Amino acid sequence: MTTLTLSKAINTGLHHALAEDDRVLLLGEDIGRLGGVFRVTDGLQAEFGADRVVDMPLAESAIIGAAIGLAFRGFRPVCEIQFDGFIYPGFDQIVAQLAKLHYRTKGAVRMPVTIRVPYGGGIGAVEHHSESPEAYFAHTAGLRVVTCSDPQDAHTMIRQAIACDDPVLFFEPKRRYWTKGEVLDDLPADPLAFTRARTVRAGTDATLVAYGPLVQTALEAAEAAADEGVDLEVIDLRSLAPLDVDAVAASVEKTGRLVITHEAQRSGGVGAELAASITERCFDLLEEAPVRVTGFDTPYPASALEDHFLPDLDRILDGVDRALGRRSSASAVGGADARSTTGGEGRR
Amino acid sequence: MTTLTLSKAINTGLHHALAEDDRVLLLGEDIGRLGGVFRVTDGLQAEFGADRVVDMPLAESAIIGAAIGLAFRGFRPVCEIQFDGFIYPGFDQIVAQLAKLHYRTKGAVRMPVTIRVPYGGGIGAVEHHSESPEAYFAHTAGLRVVTCSDPQDAHTMIRQAIACDDPVLFFEPKRRYWTKGEVLDDLPADPLAFTRARTVRAGTDATLVAYGPLVQTALEAAEAAADEGVDLEVIDLRSLAPLDVDAVAASVEKTGRLVITHEAQRSGGVGAELAASITERCFDLLEEAPVRVTGFDTPYPASALEDHFLPDLDRILDGVDRALGRRSSASAVGGADARSTTGGEGRR
Amino acid sequence: MSMETHTQFPQDSDERGGDAREPVPVDHGCVQLLDPDGVRQEDALYDLFVADLGHTELLALYEDMVVTRRIDTEATALQRQGEIGLWPPSLGQEAAQVGSARVLRRGDFVFTSYREQAVAYCRGVELDQLMAMWRGTALSGWDPFAVGMATPAVIIGAQTLHATGYAMGCQRDGSDAVAVAYFGDGATSQGDVNEALVLAASFQAPVVFFCQNNQYAISEPVGLQAQRPIADRAPGFGVPSMRVDGNDVLAVTAAMRIAVDRARTGGGPTFIEAVTYRMGPHTTSDDPTRYRDESEVASWRAKDPITRLERLLESEGVLDETARAHVASVADAAAARVRAGCLALPAPDPLSLFDEVYATAHPGLERQREEYRSYLAMFEGGAR
Amino acid sequence: MSMETHTQFPQDSDERGGDAREPVPVDHGCVQLLDPDGVRQEDALYDLFVADLGHTELLALYEDMVVTRRIDTEATALQRQGEIGLWPPSLGQEAAQVGSARVLRRGDFVFTSYREQAVAYCRGVELDQLMAMWRGTALSGWDPFAVGMATPAVIIGAQTLHATGYAMGCQRDGSDAVAVAYFGDGATSQGDVNEALVLAASFQAPVVFFCQNNQYAISEPVGLQAQRPIADRAPGFGVPSMRVDGNDVLAVTAAMRIAVDRARTGGGPTFIEAVTYRMGPHTTSDDPTRYRDESEVASWRAKDPITRLERLLESEGVLDETARAHVASVADAAAARVRAGCLALPAPDPLSLFDEVYATAHPGLERQREEYRSYLAMFEGGAR
Numbered sequence A, B: 001m002t003t004l005t006l007s008k009a010i011n012t013g014l015h016h017a018l019a020e021d022d023r024v025l026l027l028g029e030d031i032g033r034l035g036g037v038f039r040v041t042d043g044l045q046a047e048f049g050a051d052r053v054v055d056m057p058l059a060e061s062a063i064i065g066a067a068i069g070l071a072f073r074g075f076r077p078v079c080e081i082q083f084d085g086f087i088y089p090g091f092d093q094i095v096a097q098l099a100k101l102h103y104r105t106k107g108a109v110r111m112p113v114t115i116r117v118p119y120g121g122g123i124g125a126v127e128h129h130s131e132s133p134e135a136y137f138a139h140t141a142g143l144r145v146v147t148c149s150d151p152q153d154a155h156t157m158i159r160q161a162i163a164c165d166d167p168v169l170f171f172e173p174k175r176r177y178w179t180k181g182e183v184l185d186d187l188p189a190d191p192l193a194f195t196r197a198r199t200v201r202a203g204t205d206a207t208l209v210a211y212g213p214l215v216q217t218a219l220e221a222a223e224a225a226a227d228e229g230v231d232l233e234v235i236d237l238r239s240l241a242p243l244d245v246d247a248v249a250a251s252v253e254k255t256g257r258l259v260i261t262h263e264a265q266r267s268g269g270v271g272a273e274l275a276a277s278i279t280e281r282c283f284d285l286l287e288e289a290p291v292r293v294t295g296f297d298t299p300y301p302a303s304a305l306e307d308h309f310l311p312d313l314d315r316i317l318d319g320v321d322r323a324l325g326r327r328s329s330a331s332a333v334g335g336a337d338a339r340s341t342t343g344g345e346g347r348r
Numbered sequence C, D: 001m002s003m004e005t006h007t008q009f010p011q012d013s014d015e016r017g018g019d020a021r022e023p024v025p026v027d028h029g030c031v032q033l034l035d036p037d038g039v040r041q042e043d044a045l046y047d048l049f050v051a052d053l054g055h056t057e058l059l060a061l062y063e064d065m066v067v068t069r070r071i072d073t074e075a076t077a078l079q080r081q082g083e084i085g086l087w088p089p090s091l092g093q094e095a096a097q098v099g100s101a102r103v104l105r106r107g108d109f110v111f112t113s114y115r116e117q118a119v120a121y122c123r124g125v126e127l128d129q130l131m132a133m134w135r136g137t138a139l140s141g142w143d144p145f146a147v148g149m150a151t152p153a154v155i156i157g158a159q160t161l162h163a164t165g166y167a168m169g170c171q172r173d174g175s176d177a178v179a180v181a182y183f184g185d186g187a188t189s190q191g192d193v194n195e196a197l198v199l200a201a202s203f204q205a206p207v208v209f210f211c212q213n214n215q216y217a218i219s220e221p222v223g224l225q226a227q228r229p230i231a232d233r234a235p236g237f238g239v240p241s242m243r244v245d246g247n248d249v250l251a252v253t254a255a256m257r258i259a260v261d262r263a264r265t266g267g268g269p270t271f272i273e274a275v276t277y278r279m280g281p282h283t284t285s286d287d288p289t290r291y292r293d294e295s296e297v298a299s300w301r302a303k304d305p306i307t308r309l310e311r312l313l314e315s316e317g318v319l320d321e322t323a324r325a326h327v328a329s330v331a332d333a334a335a336a337r338v339r340a341g342c343l344a345l346p347a348p349d350p351l352s353l354f355d356e357v358y359a360t361a362h363p364g365l366e367r368q369r370e371e372y373r374s375y376l377a378m379f380e381g382g383a384r
């Protein structure tokens, strides 16, 4: 057990994967000598050589396409996309090739390719450096989409993702790279543990679902809510495709209320799918409609505005109020969803 | 008023647009001499010349990227993507450039670019020729996403899309290209009429929402339901981004029940967003959870299996049964959503 | 201050060439060892690489070409009869495909587009499996590892990156296996193909880029994609290239041997442009009369790849009745296998829709499968 | 039958060149009119294009280079002081940027990446607007139509297609305006850049591809992206190219004039590789000591683009005290404008988050705006 930053926890996870299986390769831009712009691959090229930690030409489609070819040859490539916003030039190779090859060949070909993507906002960056593109991939059959929220999960999940025979989009919450935590080396017995949601705080009054960078925010919100006597259950989804609907449904069966938060734009985000799935599964048990607290349906804005775009503790608590049928910002807006104005007094 | 196929109705719409505004250009693969693989642009190059109906090199990113440059220069390019599955190489230019340029420049630049995409299945095609990628674009802020379902709408909507100052993804239901219908030339006074949902059948028992190729199927299902005494209201969404939530909510306020159908994969599809939005808006009025009847979360299969993948009349009616709380296929499956087994007898 | 100038610049500059406006003749700088009349043409370099081809070998190539053309004809007929949905003929491209594919070893790996039916035949793809994709009983028909050939990539150009990645894998394995990417003239406009050239050059990957320039991308003539001979593009990326008469099976064989030997021995990638012609429609759905003249097609018919080899073999007295009869019987048998195999392809089980989307467990999809199973069960003995 | 062979193929073939393994010297085939010591080098062709540049013009170029370097220094300081989040220095690339941008007319249109601060200055971008993107008060700072320059494209290579499309628009308008795409050596690996070459060649679009080969894409040396001089790539696409010393403002000016004149007069696209060096870090977040030696940087410091022009002007007796003082005062004023303009940039209104996502009405977003307005209202006089 060591204390590591989330970024270092991934680094050690990659180190394990490279050491344990010589078919594991890393591909990406600036991952070699530089160790990646976030230093997640720091030291790995020096240790495993330039044939296994490969600086690739500046072309995302080429990185994914080459990984596919390498997988055909029996390798397990791990690609790094430098920032979320740079994944789109590789989109065709991901959704039309990588995702489909196993199905296309009736299982003859396996595509154990992991694509690491530092994602999300809150770091004051310029355009294209703060995006949350997970929903595009979660909508794509054939892919697995996961994201971690703390160092232990980062370490375990990257190793399990690499070991998984399916293609995995592995989203890394870049603004949490410097979060520290205890990290154990041993892997869970279940190789798909990385795809199961995890209850990070037990509670009874409402279920608050988050993933990636917002898990920490959700926990902070739960602490704040607790101060006001509201006991939130907080779930870290971990897997965005498939969604662990069972885990969330079990919680909602208990609480009857659901709040989902993510940074990505609201329309067609992962929150929409989860809200729809839970409504299908738990309709009679829901006391209120599931509430989404998300980024707005604008492009990711200039950094001076990102605090307004990103869900934060207050916006999450406002969503919790809504889910509890209490006075919330929604109360003030006209239309059908203003109906729940009769709830308790808001905290402010 | 003339009777036209849907494909010809788009052709005449393009003709109008080219004739009325000499800044309108068509760009695409094989759209010139060949008139497009579906002949939607038939005769247009002969009439308007190769400078306005431009056969482009085989490169989707180049087609969209060039359209963006032309829009910078004040043109209104209309791009044809030959088939749904070929849009992904142009994905970056669409979601990272086209969608964002107006916002990026605080409104200084306008991107009146229309991207026409023949989409959907049911034509017995090989891989990549039957996809429904609309949700990717509906999740992308800055884009408008629309689709037509009959010749009149096809004609009107393509003209309004081209006239719109925002980028528009215009999805054409390729298996309905040969559907015939009456077409009037005059445009609605409201330039955004093409973005508003349309009630294609009034009814009282449940709201059935479809778009594109499935509107016709939904109407057939409504006729079949009527024979059994179930009166469905059928709404053609037309716009998938933004969704005309007001129109659907108004219907659900009346019926209390919602079924949504689309060909695209279920997870993260447009149905998820609509279900979540309607649940948010109409929670207290809903008698049952919104039901989704969609393609499955598999890649689009080989054509011998496509009838199983695609929602058809029977699957829609099964969904209606579910929404009505009647016996349906869901009754047989375990889990929380098996709860509505107490409904009326199934039709079969 | 403006640095603009109106000085007239000289017509002949020392700039690197590339005047795009002079049209490129189709056979510009093309290597040809066998002319359309079946006469051997000398070429000091390339001859070395076919010197060992005796009558047996030439007859074998001839047989492959005749057989694959026959397969093509049979498949086209099956489409006309409604037994398959679509077929992209390889008619006219037999020399390019057979000549190149026959150079490869079993352990090499081929990544193609959708038109490489003759390549598939040479790799040993079973003929019923070849038809599955076009009959729609499967997305693709064969196990790539059984024949050393990936199933067709329909997205233009995507497979060139897979081939390059595969070749990088061969390097890492210390194997002398070679990867080959087949693609068309139209594909050269796609970003992926150009990225593959960059990648292959950077890592000196053992990959052969085999471009069949059949003059068209559906209706678009090659002149829309390329202002120079396509083979001229690769050297600028650091990939040596050759331009050969793609209807000349000897030239194709020689060029492919040069390229494959180079790749095998650590010499890196090579680009081959095989100049050929798509004699048939783009696919059975296409109407080529909308975009090209019969006279053009006729001029290419005179360059038919099979005829010229036939003439050579005749002039050398090899193609006697026995030989002809043998080839015809192999072709007949293949055609029969195509037809029978195609018609016998089993309709897939409905629930196989959900199979092999993932290699590992996926509860969401399992749930959908169960839902659909119970949905289908409602119809048992019923309407559907 | 196998057509495989093991014949040794000759070392010297008649194949089209491209042996990737011999390293390309940085100054291979580079046009240079002014050497690092400030000595004019003769070049029969290129000299013609700078023959009209007298002392006034050279002084003006000198001033631009000094000023833009000063802007760069000031912005870097602002970043160190926490006033802006990031800055990608143009340090060392002043000759490439100023020399090329000054050739353009107001009506031309420029599409750049994020490092073209000196180009922006030459196009007339206000210095506070230049800073807005880096201070994060806006996604980009200026109105492209006011200065004939699009706001920076951060996605590598995307803008080359925009420039080509714009140029196609110029053709259709019968205008003699020219589009210019600026991009780096790393960008040449992206599919988009190669597609832009295809497109420009196909339509003979009036576009200039201006590649600043500054030897690095972040930590990756140019040798990873290109096995040949970058300028060698374009001719294969049918786009003539030039390779010039990018630290020589005269050579850059001459090449750019050739290219722009050609485009303006219907001669189609041109590719220019300006061989230069990124003297600073990739951005202020970068630590170049991890991937390059100080000795390499020092060797390039000796080729500084400003020093050599200074030496020329000195040797011609033009750079007297008055001239120096004038340039210094312009630079000081620019630095002051950068700092004051940057610090004075207004914080955007929170609800402007929702502005100009669409040009036409969007009920869904309006609703979100109203929700957020009422959310913010809850805090009035309150906690937030």
Ligand SMILES: Cc1ncc(C[n+]2csc(CCOP(=O)(O)OP(=O)(O)O)c2C)c(N)n1
Pocket (backbone or CB within 6 Å): B029, B058, B060, B082, B086, B089, C115, C154, C155, C156, C183, C184, C185, C186, C187, C188, C214, C216, C217, C218, C278, C282
């Ligand atoms: C990315 C993509 N865009 C468009 C298509 C549609 N399409 C199928 S074949 C074809 C032409 C391909 O031409 P070429 O590369 O020359 O190959 P050929 O058909 O001549 O063998 C096109 C445009 C496609 N399959 N993929």
Ligand SMILES: Cc1ncc(C[n+]2csc(CCOP(=O)(O)OP(=O)(O)O)c2C)c(N)n1
Pocket (backbone or CB within 6 Å): A029, A058, A060, A082, A086, A089, D115, D154, D155, D156, D183, D184, D185, D186, D187, D188, D214, D216, D217, D218, D278, D282
């Ligand atoms: C599509 C994409 N991938 C990756 C990046 C991250 N990135 C930013 S700059 C850069 C290097 C660019 O190098 P080059 O083109 O030589 O330009 P330079 O920075 O040297 O001016 C990279 C990889 C990006 N911006 N866009």
Ligand SMILES: [Mg+2]
Pocket (backbone or CB within 6 Å): C184, C185, C186, C212, C213, C214, C215, C216, C217, C218
């Ligand atoms: Mg072709």
Ligand SMILES: [Mg+2]
Pocket (backbone or CB within 6 Å): D184, D185, D186, D212, D213, D214, D215, D216, D217, D218
């Ligand atoms: Mg560079």
